[in-house]
Amino acid sequence: MAHGKTTGDFEKTPGWLDWYEGPSKPTFRLPAGAVDAHCHVFGPGAEFPYAPERKYTPCDASAEELFALRDHLGFDRNVIVQATCHGADNRALVDALRRSEGRARGVATVRRDVTEEQLAELHEAGVRGVRFNFVKRLVDRVPTDSLEEIVEKIAPLGWHVVIYFEAADLPDLYDFFSAIKTDVVVDHMGRPDVTKDPDGPEFELFLRFMRENPNVWTKVSCPERLSVTGPRALDGEQHAYTDVVPFARRVVEEFPDRVLWGTDWPHPNLKDHMPDDGLLVDYIPQIATTAELQQRLLVDNPHRLYWPEGA
Ligand SMILES: O=C(O)c1cc(C(=O)O)oc(=O)c1
Numbered sequence: 385m386a387h388g389k390t391t392g393d394f395e396k397t398p399g400w401l402d403w404y405e406g407p408s409k410p411t412f413r414l415p416a417g418a419v420d421a422h423c424h425v426f427g428p429g430a431e432f433p434y435a436p437e438r439k440y441t442p443c444d445a446s447a448e449e450l451f452a453l454r455d456h457l458g459f460d461r462n463v464i465v466q467a468t469c470h471g472a473d474n475r476a477l478v479d480a481l482r483r484s485e486g487r488a489r490g491v492a493t494v495r496r497d498v499t500e501e502q503l504a505e506l507h508e509a510g511v512r513g514v515r516f517n518f519v520k521r522l523v524d525r526v527p528t529d530s531l532e533e534i535v536e537k538i539a540p541l542g543w544h545v546v547i548y549f550e551a552a553d554l555p556d557l558y559d560f561f562s563a564i565k566t567d568v569v570v571d572h573m574g575r576p577d578v579t580k581d582p583d584g585p586e587f588e589l590f591l592r593f594m595r596e597n598p599n600v601w602t603k604v605s606c607p608e609r610l611s612v613t614g615p616r617a618l619d620g621e622q623h624a625y626t627d628v629v630p631f632a633r634r635v636v637e638e639f640p641d642r643v644l645w646g647t648d649w650p651h652p653n654l655k656d657h658m659p660d661d662g663l664l665v666d667y668i669p670q671i672a673t674t675a676e677l678q679q680r681l682l683v684d685n686p687h688r689l690y691w692p693e694g695a
Pocket residue numbers: 466467468469522571609648652653
């Protein structure tokens with residue numbers, strides 16, 4: 385029998401790390417109106433089955449559990465991003481958005497044959513973007529002409545495109561990404577290899593991509609995923625993931641109006657450890673070092689992108 389948290393009738397991927405039970409209260413006090421701009425819901429599998437084409441099977445992580453974490457950490461709102469284990473079946477996401485009472489927006493995954501009616505329904509539920517994933521261990525590659533067709537369909541709704549890729553793939557994808565006319569949000573800083581020099585050519589290409597394309601934003605999230613030498617956000621550690629700090633800080637300081645931050649709860653596919661989400665929040669002042677930068681990162685920027693109407 386599988387141990388830990390459940391996943392309906394599904395069997396979790398071997399070695400799966402469940403999300404952290406009982407996170408600490410952050411020492412860092414989030415500003416009023418702070419948004420956790422990257423998190424997911426998984427299932428519950430018994431109600432919202434995982435997609436047949438998925439590359440992993442997680443433990444369940446429900447909307448109620450997400451909203452309890454939001455309140456515990458001191459966030460006001462969430463942006464829930466469709467996880468690849470649900471493919472293009474957005475039912476769990478839409479259900480979570482509806483339960484949030486306007487306190488969550490969503491980023492969905494759609495296929496090229498999505499209809500205007502389906503997009504309108506997603507919009508009504510709170511979806512404001514679509515996600516294109518280029519990480520090979522998570523999805524099969526979708527041809528770029530399909531993606532271009534999706535951009536044409538979502539642009540009139542004022543939506544944006546969230547892209548997830550690894551730094552080594554940016555040279556090949558650079559021109560395709562630069563041609564997207566909507567706003568573009570890069571997940572997890574384009575996954576830099578933090579053993580490399582933050583002033584070196586690989587990260588410089590990412591910074592150039594942001595400089596040349598003023599419609600591109602990025603999430604300075606997932607230090608727990610990118611870190612190699614830690615220390616980990618566990619056991620009261622107040623200065624976690626110092627190896628990621630120079631990368632994230634650089635981006636926050638150069639593009640203060642185009643950065644977002646999210647917990648990435650429930651942290652799919654971590655192999656090394658599961659962070660204490662309270663201590664993950666305590667990482668934020670290492671990368672946004674003034675109250676003004678924190679206000680933009682956590683409040684002003686996500687509100688401008690996801691709640692432009694000011695509600
Ligand atoms: O690196 C990952 O494994 C990962 C996976 C997913 C997903 O499966 O949607 O989302 C993320 O933000 C990160």
